[in-house]
Amino acid sequence: MASALPAIRHVAATSSKSALGGYIYVQCHVKPGASKQREGVVSVSDDVIEICVSAQARDGEANKAVREVFSSILKCPKSDVEVIRGMKSRDKTVAICGIDMQGDEQKCISGIRAQLESASQ
Template structure:
């Protein structure tokens, strides 16, 4: 097959985006890959059994509240900015769901999250800091001055 035919067939099948970055793969035998079919769903289909077994083993020990080497408590937060009011919605293995009553612009939601957690947990604002995820919905917050069990009980009281 000539190069012109390959380009024409790729244009017709709308896979020209595959042509340039994967030139060697497309021209090689048996490399008919469609980028649209390689999304999350097709990857999950192939390894569904393995993931569920791995998740079942992690579920018992995987908690959104942990302690680091210094004794500080780390919280995995799943932030939902732009809510009417700040509140804790749920606690799951993925993280602590927190609705934030501030828009996700210019760090307003992060500042509101730190302020809300400090007032909720009864510590100073300087005892709560955002460790990771300043531009993500998945955040890690560090809390000093409290034990993990105390924080978990206060957050669970807010959820119910």
């Protein structure tokens, strides 16, 4: 499960049609089928964000639930959150667009990490 990439990182937009500030990529380990009370961020480490969702891992239900968890915590539209890697795996990469970097990438990433940590159970 350990990866060489940080759990939260900024990726610059590759075209003019992409998100203006680029994307925030979040490495996640998802535990589907959890009780509704446990749904949300379980832990935040340097290389992965652990998330529990009550949805089952079938027909994209868990992926949709992951999008809803991030949308709720980061207060952004669900349309700005997308699972881009690991569609049928517990290890996923989630891309979030529409986050204003305000010129300071590290400060923005630290802010997102703080939001995820404060939401963890």
